Amino acid sequence: MSVEATVRVIYGDTDQMGVVYYANYFRYFELARSELFRSKGGSYRDMEKEGRFLPVVDASCQYKASARYDDLLKVRVQVTEVRRASLEFGYQVRRDGEDTVLCTGRTVHACIGTDGKPTALPESVKRLLTPKDNHGP
Amino acid sequence: MSVEATVRVIYGDTDQMGVVYYANYFRYFELARSELFRSKGGSYRDMEKEGRFLPVVDASCQYKASARYDDLLKVRVQVTEVRRASLEFGYQVRRDGEDTVLCTGRTVHACIGTDGKPTALPESVKRLLTPKDNHGP
Amino acid sequence: MSVEATVRVIYGDTDQMGVVYYANYFRYFELARSELFRSKGGSYRDMEKEGRFLPVVDASCQYKASARYDDLLKVRVQVTEVRRASLEFGYQVRRDGEDTVLCTGRTVHACIGTDGKPTALPESVKRLLTPKDNHGP
Amino acid sequence: MSVEATVRVIYGDTDQMGVVYYANYFRYFELARSELFRSKGGSYRDMEKEGRFLPVVDASCQYKASARYDDLLKVRVQVTEVRRASLEFGYQVRRDGEDTVLCTGRTVHACIGTDGKPTALPESVKRLLTPKDNHGP
Numbered sequence: 001m002s003v004e005a006t007v008r009v010i011y012g013d014t015d016q017m018g019v020v021y022y023a024n025y026f027r028y029f030e031l032a033r034s035e036l037f038r039s040k041g042g043s044y045r046d047m048e049k050e051g052r053f054l055p056v057v058d059a060s061c062q063y064k065a066s067a068r069y070d071d072l073l074k075v076r077v078q079v080t081e082v083r084r085a086s087l088e089f090g091y092q093v094r095r096d097g098e099d100t101v102l103c104t105g106r107t108v109h110a111c112i113g114t115d116g117k118p119t120a121l122p123e124s125v126k127r128l129l130t131p132k133d134n135h136g137p
Numbered sequence: 138m139s140v141e142a143t144v145r146v147i148y149g150d151t152d153q154m155g156v157v158y159y160a161n162y163f164r165y166f167e168l169a170r171s172e173l174f175r176s177k178g179g180s181y182r183d184m185e186k187e188g189r190f191l192p193v194v195d196a197s198c199q200y201k202a203s204a205r206y207d208d209l210l211k212v213r214v215q216v217t218e219v220r221r222a223s224l225e226f227g228y229q230v231r232r233d234g235e236d237t238v239l240c241t242g243r244t245v246h247a248c249i250g251t252d253g254k255p256t257a258l259p260e261s262v263k264r265l266l267t268p269k270d271n272h273g274p
Numbered sequence: 275m276s277v278e279a280t281v282r283v284i285y286g287d288t289d290q291m292g293v294v295y296y297a298n299y300f301r302y303f304e305l306a307r308s309e310l311f312r313s314k315g316g317s318y319r320d321m322e323k324e325g326r327f328l329p330v331v332d333a334s335c336q337y338k339a340s341a342r343y344d345d346l347l348k349v350r351v352q353v354t355e356v357r358r359a360s361l362e363f364g365y366q367v368r369r370d371g372e373d374t375v376l377c378t379g380r381t382v383h384a385c386i387g388t389d390g391k392p393t394a395l396p397e398s399v400k401r402l403l404t405p406k407d408n409h410g411p
Numbered sequence: 412m413s414v415e416a417t418v419r420v421i422y423g424d425t426d427q428m429g430v431v432y433y434a435n436y437f438r439y440f441e442l443a444r445s446e447l448f449r450s451k452g453g454s455y456r457d458m459e460k461e462g463r464f465l466p467v468v469d470a471s472c473q474y475k476a477s478a479r480y481d482d483l484l485k486v487r488v489q490v491t492e493v494r495r496a497s498l499e500f501g502y503q504v505r506r507d508g509e510d511t512v513l514c515t516g517r518t519v520h521a522c523i524g525t526d527g528k529p530t531a532l533p534e535s536v537k538r539l540l541t542p543k544d545n546h547g548p
Binding site for chain 1: 148149151152153154155156158160205206
């Protein structure tokens with residue numbers, strides 16, 4: 001199970017080398033994560049209202065080819081691992097209609113409560129996000 | 138009374154035209170505002186702890202010449218008007234050691250309380266910020 | 275004639291006050307401008323390939339109400355003035371499906387050539403962008 | 412050999428969780444890299460003028476504790492590996508005057524020429540950046 005978010009590269013995302021600035025892909029990753037939540041009928045905003053937060057504890061990106069101004073990007077995201085109090089997302093960025101992967105990424109998130117301490121992922125979230133939910137009997 | 142903040146232009150601030158992206162000057166303005174608070178012995182963070190916030194209600198920038206990657210910029214800020222529940226800052230951006238003004242700006246801030254409603258600027262802030270505080274008898 | 279761009283507010287667009295950071299609206303404005311170009315069959319990228327650039331010379335925004343994380347925003351843009359070597363855009367930001375204007379903005383752009391000097395807007399652009407193009411005889 | 416860059420956290424760097432947004436640390440890393448170049452008497456800008464570019468091919472960050480609005484951060488950077496046509500930097504972020512590491516990071520950069528193809532790091536750059544340059548006979 002994966003979801004694809006769409007991003008139009010604006011001038012403000014590029015740098016003087018004429019390509020998307022490396023830090024901005026992490027913004028795209030976040031947009032894709034929120035689309036994944038929404039696609040399952042929930043939203044990250046709702047989870048926060050219930051006192052659960054998912055701060056990033058580890059993030060990485062491998063840059064293979066450059067995205068440029070005005071490109072329409074597809075950011076594919078899937079959950080790659082679910083643990084008791086953390087989960088991991090994987091990302092691939094492509095141009096719309098192209099197969100070449102421009103970059104891949106990964107973020108690991110702890111689940112914390114309103115007290116800032118690690119807490120179990122809510123069942124609803126585990127259900128929403130488990131990558132195995134399309135496995136039939 | 139004015140204060141000058143120093144900003145080194147990073148790659149991430151530029152766009153593919155090779156110059157600082159227009160929205161980023163508003164980030165520089167904010168940095169300069171916070172230095173102005175600090176220069177008077179207070180800090181904007183402290184004011185927030187006392188339940189006063191200064192959201193921007195109006196902002197503008199006139200771009201005259203471009204700042205570029207690696208430039209060391211000086212962002213001059215002064216309070217240009219103080220009203221009961223709002224205040225106004227003016228900005229000029231130059232390269233370090235040069236007279237040419239790259240851009241000028243202006244931000245107007247409302248003073249609101251924790252309930253989100255307009256409230257009088259604290260006396261301490263008025264004192265901190267009044268542009269006339271160096272007028273002797 | 276106006277065009278509406280859609281923006282999903284991400285975490286990275288907000289600040290610790292829980293609302294969209296003031297500078298980021300100028301990014302939204304840019305996205306809307308590029309949609310306006312595209313809606314008329316051209317693209318700003320193409321214009322640059324022909325050696326015409328439209329740097330911002332003046333920008334402003336009036337903030338009336340706050341956009342928040344996860345909001346789906348509609349950014350309406352129209353050309354409000356066309357001159358020989360410059361043009362002006364106006365913007366209004368609303369939440370999807372709501373009438374309340376969260377903020378209004380304005381940007382003025384010079385038209386420059388590859389030598390960095392002011393040059394007449396290309397006829398194609400004037401045609402693309404003129405706000406009077408739906409005025410009949 | 413390492414260098415420390417200083418960053419004041421602005422409102423625009425934070426998100427609604429009240430901490431620095433995860434992508435923004437990569438901006439801080441870039442600032443520190445450019446200080447490292449400058450500290451050795453060169454500048455990344457000069458290297459680009461000579462037709463050598465150092466695009467990021469891999470970047471990662473481990474987030475251990477949060478930086479907050481108005482924090483004065485120290486971003487320590489050192490070269491951790493030099494290869495023929497690439498090099499690697501390591502980063503640690505702390506609050507000024509504190510020992511706790513808020514986050515660590517790493518970026519790997521390819522060296523490419525004006526044709527976009529991998530090319531050997533210039534000798535001057537190897538000399539500037541080698542971590543072993545303070546090893547005597």
